[in-house]
Amino acid sequence: MNTNQNTANSTQSEMVGKSRVVILGAGESGVGAAKLAQLKGFDVFVSDFGVITDKYKKALESLSIPFESEKHTDDLILNATEVIKSPGIPANAPIIKKIVEKGISVISEIEFAKRYTNAKTICITGSNGKTTTSLLTYHILKNAGVNVGLAGNIGKSFAAQVATESFEWYVLEISSFMLDEMFQFKADIAVLLNITPDHLDRYEYKLEKYAASKMRIIQNQNADDVFIYCADDDETLKALKNIKPLAKSFPFSIEKKIDQGAYLEHDTIHILIESNNELTMTITDLALQGKHNIYNSMASGIVAKVLELRNPTIRESMSDFKNVEHRLEHVAKISGIDFINDSKATNVNSTWYALESMTTDVVLIMGGVDKGNDYSMLKDLVKSKVKAIVCLGKDNKRIHDAFEDDVEIIVNTFSAEEATQIAFHLAKRGNTVLLSPACASFDLFNSYEDRGDQFKAAVREL
Template identity: 75%
Template sequence: MERKRLVVLGAGESGVGAAKLAQKQGFDVFVSDFGAIADRYKTALNELNVSFEENQHTSELILNATEVVKSPGIPATAPMVKALKQKGIPVISEIEFAKRYTQAKTVCITGSNGKSTTTMLTYHILKNAGLNVGLGGNIGQSFAAQVATEDFEWYVLEISSFMLDDMFEFKADVAVLLNITPDHLDRYDYKMDNYAASKMRIVQNQTEKDVFIYCEDDEETQKILKRTNIKARTYPFSIRKKIENGAYLENNTIHINTHLNEELTMSISDLALQGKHNIYNSMASGIVAKVLELRNETIRESMGNFKNIEHRLEFVAKISDVTYINDSKATNVNSTWYALESVGTEVVLIMGGVDKGNDYTMLKDLVRSKVKAIVCMGKDNKRIHEAFEDDVDVIVNTFSADEAVQVAYHLAKKGDTVLLSPACASFDLFKNYEDRGNQFKAAVKEL
């Protein structure tokens, strides 16, 4: 019998992980990347004896596939993806592929904002409670690579809308939808409905035995829920109203009740993650833990001692009574809104970079009430000037992290916060958002 041919498009973390698992499962594997492949991934593919190509897609080597696993970064409009679809060759995501080969249960977390934080917090709670649990998806090590080499009983997966678009048979045992706000609309014909429908794929294939956790306060979620048939048990969370079965906030105390065991209560001042948006993130993780019937003491302890991920509202230093915060992961306007909302002092805001057609309107009120100066860091800051010239007295242009930090240092007074929260991608001056965050931190340490 001829071996099935599996072609992997994109040789990043998910692609190389898929190749590893496919090879273990006896496929004839080929990896193709339209760009250059990073050295560590080339080394990994060579060690696996998997053939690959870079800087091109060779049709003859790809269009003979039985099935194709595509990196989430490649849009459905890419010529090679179109050619595969025309030939009727199935194109799936790494997550879809990996799930076929594991009996492990999954907690899948999606949303426009907060998913990395919520995924990490949920993983932290489950691991501390003694579950045999892995962490993957859009974060950390590839899910497929772990299915090939580990033996976890649970996985907490961060799932982006791009991944969901290529998931068909996959089912989440516990699905979490945090929020739906405009992001990546360029991949969805600039239609909010298309993007929302993509996010809602998180509940596909769920049955009455499964769980769906969502934010009752989120407008777009409410809209799409009216058009979606949900079979799973649902647990909403809200900070505006009392929820019988789920989580709510009352007198600065979170209440979580799943009616499987006793109610969990916790003061928001005891949460490791501060700020309104993090109350939502903590509630979502708390419901997951309660649904899995973990002990209240364990959940409280984990929600109190969690350390947030790097580059997301990360405390860097306090110098001359000015606090420096690195939120380089804020690559869209919404993330910057959350960052500003969580800071309780006057702010010198460092922002800018590659603007994805941003609409800055939603930031105007917060900027007017909290921001004393904006330090732009990017090659073209025209749109930031236009957006905020009436709201802030000082807007300065800078062209490096060093320069931006120096300028911010001189603009900040005692008790202020210098916040790097760019609202833009980083590719004009930096390799990626991590590089931008690291350069910011290094510049702060030099002060």
């Protein structure tokens, strides 16, 4: 154990009679949950099968919370009253199977933290756009003077903030993995942006199972709550045929007029919520450009109108917002070639959105850990916009198979530096080099952030 075993044992003996909470995973959410659990008087133990970073190790040590690193010890875990699981640990992991067999409750950090706050929650999920929409929503609310925190799949842990802050509202970015371990939790405002194939390796490669996970965003809602969804998303509409929301529902669309919600007419967004005065805004005034970002802006705008924020404040915030790093981030223009970092595009649909927003010929850098991707949806865009594909990953066979008839050049590379240099040589003045991988990053990189940072560093070395 990468801590003092005696500390763990003595702490256990001192805590006899207290409910024992075991936390699996010592990242941001796990350490935040440990902090809150300790504050609430639980006997806390943290176990991580991987290496705990120095930052989080020091945080646990400063709180005198016992932990272990690079292993799971059954005797220290299977005596738990409840287990809080990191979203990254799959349900079929050996330790999870043992916990379930023992009849021990397994929940998410979000579920745990919500027990200890009266703050209202705006919960945003979707296969694509949830980070951008969460940040934009938070930006609008904060600018309007709302006492609001930002947590979930982004920023500081929800549990840590519940332990140390006193926000009245939280904007929570919620992944399907989090939703799978949320049971009593209720969103006051639930936002579902879209459902497209992603993480299917965690859902038996069945889209309907993944969709069912996303629909958990509306579980436990009642008539006083709000549900915001995309009326143009086929999988969402399919799921809504079987699940009838109890909450007040506000759809958004760029294809048809909506009575209560948001829609696009010509180049103007209209947002109308019940008797509130209508908000209109031209899409050229939006800080976020591209079709996918019209959807994201509509969703955030509906939230703002539900909260009865002033139209001028909403317009100002939607026009001066700066997007998240690694999402269609302009890095540099070199020799007339634009370099765009979209490393956060870890699924095919995200890459589709990125290509759809391009207005020049593209040299596309893509590849990584394939999560059961169906590349067919990219074929038309690749044919019309992509002049070459630079693969960045250990196994690129499926990308070659998918696009060998659509582009003349497909090159394999195994580092961000090599991919960037080759893409630069393949591009011409007026072209765009776009890193939009459509895959997870863990074959060559620590994270999508690491991949994006290495790409940006390589661009600056050109």
